[in-house]
Amino acid sequence: xxxxxxxxxxxxxxxxxSLACAYxxxxxxxxxxxxxxxxxxxxxxxxxxxxxxxxxxxxxxxCRVGAITKREDGLVVVDAARCIGCGACVEAxxxxxxxxxxxxxxxxxxxxxxxxxxxxxxxxxxxxxxxxAPTAIPRAKGVR
Amino acid sequence: MGQILRVDLGRKKHHVEPLPHAxxxxxxxxLGFAARMLFDEVGPKTDPLEPGNxxxxxxxxxxxxxxxTSGRFMVASKSPLTGVWGETYCGGFFGPMLxxxxxxxxxxxxxxxxxxxxxxxxxxxEIRPAKELWGHGTAETTDMIREVHDDQGIEVLSIGxxxxxxxRFACIVNDFMDAFGRTGLGAxxxxxxxxxxxxxxxxxxxxxxxxxxxxLAAEGHERVFKEARLGGLKDxxxxxxxxxxxxxxxxxxxxxxxxxSFEEAKxxxxxxxxxxxxxxxxxxxxxxxxxxxxxxPSGRGELVAKAPEYESTCAFGPNCAVDDYGAILEANMxxxxxxxxxxxxxxxxxxxxxxxxxxxVTKEDCDGLDLRWGNSGAMVTLVKKIANREGIGNLxxxxxYRAAEKLGRGSMKYCMxxxxxxMDLNDGRGHRxxxxxxxxxxxxxxxxxxxxxxxxxxxxxxxxxxxxxEDKLPEICDPYGEKYKALAVKDCEDVYAIRDSLLVCWYSCxxxxxxxxxxxxxxxxxxxxxxxxxxVREMYRIAERICNLRRAFNVREGLGPKDDTLPDRILKExxxxxxxxxxxxxxxxxxxxxxxxxxxxxxxxTRKTLTEVGLVDVADELERLGRI
Numbered sequence: 001x002x003x004x005x006x007x008x009x010x011x012x013x014x015x016x017x018s019l020a021c022a023y024x025x026x027x028x029x030x031x032x033x034x035x036x037x038x039x040x041x042x043x044x045x046x047x048x049x050x051x052x053x054x055x056x057x058x059x060x061x062x063c064r065v066g067a068i069t070k071r072e073d074g075l076v077v078v079d080a081a082r083c084i085g086c087g088a089c090v091e092a093x094x095x096x097x098x099x100x101x102x103x104x105x106x107x108x109x110x111x112x113x114x115x116x117x118x119x120x121x122x123x124x125x126x127x128x129x130x131x132x133a134p135t136a137i138p139r140a141k142g143v144r
Numbered sequence: 145m146g147q148i149l150r151v152d153l154g155r156k157k158h159h160v161e162p163l164p165h166a167x168x169x170x171x172x173x174x175l176g177f178a179a180r181m182l183f184d185e186v187g188p189k190t191d192p193l194e195p196g197n198x199x200x201x202x203x204x205x206x207x208x209x210x211x212x213t214s215g216r217f218m219v220a221s222k223s224p225l226t227g228v229w230g231e232t233y234c235g236g237f238f239g240p241m242l243x244x245x246x247x248x249x250x251x252x253x254x255x256x257x258x259x260x261x262x263x264x265x266x267x268x269x270e271i272r273p274a275k276e277l278w279g280h281g282t283a284e285t286t287d288m289i290r291e292v293h294d295d296q297g298i299e300v301l302s303i304g305x306x307x308x309x310x311x312r313f314a315c316i317v318n319d320f321m322d323a324f325g326r327t328g329l330g331a332x333x334x335x336x337x338x339x340x341x342x343x344x345x346x347x348x349x350x351x352x353x354x355x356x357x358x359x360l361a362a363e364g365h366e367r368v369f370k371e372a373r374l375g376g377l378k379d380x381x382x383x384x385x386x387x388x389x390x391x392x393x394x395x396x397x398x399x400x401x402x403x404x405s406f407e408e409a410k411x412x413x414x415x416x417x418x419x420x421x422x423x424x425x426x427x428x429x430x431x432x433x434x435x436x437x438x439x440x441p442s443g444r445g446e447l448v449a450k451a452p453e454y455e456s457t458c459a460f461g462p463n464c465a466v467d468d469y470g471a472i473l474e475a476n477m478x479x480x481x482x483x484x485x486x487x488x489x490x491x492x493x494x495x496x497x498x499x500x501x502x503x504x505v506t507k508e509d510c511d512g513l514d515l516r517w518g519n520s521g522a523m524v525t526l527v528k529k530i531a532n533r534e535g536i537g538n539l540x541x542x543x544x545y546r547a548a549e550k551l552g553r554g555s556m557k558y559c560m561x562x563x564x565x566x567m568d569l570n571d572g573r574g575h576r577x578x579x580x581x582x583x584x585x586x587x588x589x590x591x592x593x594x595x596x597x598x599x600x601x602x603x604x605x606x607x608x609x610x611x612x613x614e615d616k617l618p619e620i621c622d623p624y625g626e627k628y629k630a631l632a633v634k635d636c637e638d639v640y641a642i643r644d645s646l647l648v649c650w651y652s653c654x655x656x657x658x659x660x661x662x663x664x665x666x667x668x669x670x671x672x673x674x675x676x677x678x679x680v681r682e683m684y685r686i687a688e689r690i691c692n693l694r695r696a697f698n699v700r701e702g703l704g705p706k707d708d709t710l711p712d713r714i715l716k717e718x719x720x721x722x723x724x725x726x727x728x729x730x731x732x733x734x735x736x737x738x739x740x741x742x743x744x745x746x747x748x749x750t751r752k753t754l755t756e757v758g759l760v761d762v763a764d765e766l767e768r769l770g771r772i
Contacts, residue, residue: 010424012424012425012426012430012433012435013425013426014426014427014428014429014430014431014433015237015428015429016210016365016429016430016431019209019210019429020210022348023210023358026348027350027354028348028349028350029208029209029210029348029349029350029351030208030244030345030346030347030348030349031240032244032297032345032346033348042283042320043320043437043448043449043450044422044423044425044437044448046423046425102346103346103347103348122362123210123362123365125365125368125369125426125430125431125432125433126424126433
């Protein structure tokens with residue numbers, strides 16, 4: 001399935017993706033609410049981290065209350081009503097792509113904006129984020 | 145509703161106040177807040193380095209939102225460099241974090257006995273010991289604080305050696321490479337024994353009219369994306385395109401403003417620095433990404449550091465006749481680590497180099513350094529000496545005006561300053577409106593308060609005609625004429641006062657002019673829900689109030705029209721060569737026009753003018769003190 005893919009290397013660390021994401025989900029601005037976030041290290045590392053929508057999601061296996069499910073179309077979703085905010089999924093994710101909302105204390109992760117245009121892709125100023133199936137990446141690389 | 149956090153370091157106490165609605169309504173945010181609060185709270189008798197001085201950090205209604213370039217924030221205080229109004233701005237990530245923690249403004253008062261740092265974790269505010277941090281550079285301090293609190297997401301503002309040593313142009317650094325550069329407020333932080341401020345905020349910022357705001361922000365991002373003139377900034381950063389342009393038109397201060405053309409500057413142009421490019425970085429919420437990381441091979445191995453922006457390149461490059469890009473990068477990096485203003489440092493070094501050239505100082509006076517023009521090794525050594533106040537560095541650390549005063553021997557003639565602040569790397573002789581901008585800037589020589597770009601090397605005739613009318617062309621766009629320059633400077637000063645109150649970056653608003661006051665008015669109204677802000681005339685009223693208030697602060701300190709001036713070199717020495725050959729600045733003419741537009745008869749504030757902009761209480765105070 002298609003997911004948010006980070007291609008190229010020109011992430012600038014501006015966190016506009018997180019801001020747009022936070023607004024799309026919470027109607028408030030704070031990159032900490034973003035379902036996508038940016039690793040920044042000195043002197044020259046910036047890269048976005050976002051859910052890979054794994055085929056065998058470790059977060060799903062770690063969830064003891066069945067709040068995380070994989071839909072038929074492949075999207076991994078969190079049922080906020082069921083989530084108890086324990087953070088077991090956060091520990092299990094090998095990428096750091098799922099986190100607890102600092103105010104709502106439930107697990108938050110990329111839901112591809114629920115079928116709308118993903119806002120991180122729309123706002124990314126360097127256009128390094130794409131909505132793409134990972135299986136299409138090699139072919140895209142091949143023609144570069 | 146917003147909040148103000150007040151921290152008294154002397155009493156080790158803090159408290160939170162609600163942000164008064166009247167402050168928001170009349171002063172908008174950022175600069176406006178700080179101007180009002182500083183005028184009310186720091187009087188004329190307070191020495192900048194005494195506990196009575198305050199540091200007022202402020203954010204604006206757009207800080208931390210999705211508006212392009214919304215990562216900026218500001219701090220105001222009485223400046224130890226100029227002794228008067230000090231304001232300075234910074235990008236990076238700290239400002240939004242302060243707002244997410246719940247505070248629109250942070251006021252630091254008093255002085256701690258021992259070194260401390262402030263830890264703001266949402267509602268929890270702690271003054272913590274900083275014995276371990278004292279003496280460390282700004283990058284190390286940031287890393288150490290993040291380690292102590294075990295969170296890489298914490299934002300840190302800190303001073304380095306220069307601030308600790310009360311270097312009068314010390315700065316405050318955020319996120320390793322963004323600085324509150326000018327007016328020396330790092331020394332104020334040092335005088336309060338406040339090493340750093342760390343913040344973590346989990347609150348969200350809401351806007352009032354969501355739909356409208358997001359529409360405007362998305363459109364804003366689109367406009368920034370499409371603006372071709374931003375291409376140079378996006379690809380090369382601020383320095384290389386400006387160096388190329390200013391080299392072409394002859395406006396590149398060289399050898400302490402002796403001339404305005406430096407042939408070797410092509411080594412810092414777009415074509416040359418391409419080889420050093422390593423990575424683009426950006427401040428919070430900024431699509432422009434003017435921060436570049438450069439990798440430069442140097443004698444002592446490879447240097448990876450933030451590329452200097454234009455002012456820094458010119459201060460350490462042409463102005464010291466240095467043509468070695470590696471040395472400029474190193475000097476710039478050392479300034480960031482030690483927490484020191486690159487512009488003031490470069491200018492004070494070029495002043496000493498000119499004193500050396502003219503035989504005013506000898507090699508022995510300068511700790512054995514050979515200060516010939518272009519000696520890049522000596523320049524880098526001097527940067528370290530200034531930060532540590534070692535040897536001759538102790539003299540330079542006082543800033544160029546005080547250093548010239550102390551040294552005497554006719555060195556004041558080569559002292560490039562306005563209101564005691566080192567000149568920014570622009571010259572009114574090659575860009576006429578800049579002369580007026582520097583002379584009337586409330587914080588001392590500064591190009592950012594009212595920089596007009598329409599009379600420099602760009603083809604901005606269309607924009608000039610739109611803003612000021614066809615009839616002002618071609619004179620208003622002439623880089624060598626005084627006519628209509630006051631009109632453009634006054635207008636820019638007003639618009640930039642709004643920019644600095646909403647708190648967005650100069651890029652995209654000034655150069656190139658993507659956004660202007662009507663865009664700011666619409667964004668401010670949508671963000672705050674205060675409908676009056678949507679009216680451009682109301683924006684101008686607020687701007688004029690702020691500009692008059694800053695002037696009033698300086699008038700209360702004893703400044704007057706006599707201080708709106710420039711060094712003799714700019715006013716009397718014609719440029720010897722290059723495209724601007726023969727030019728001088730006829731400041732009087734521009735000042736006369738400017739005072740008339742501001743309604744300051746002969747440069748003096750009056751009760752009538754202050755009353756008109758809603759500052760009756762300020763007029764009362766100035767009258768009580770016999771200043772008007």
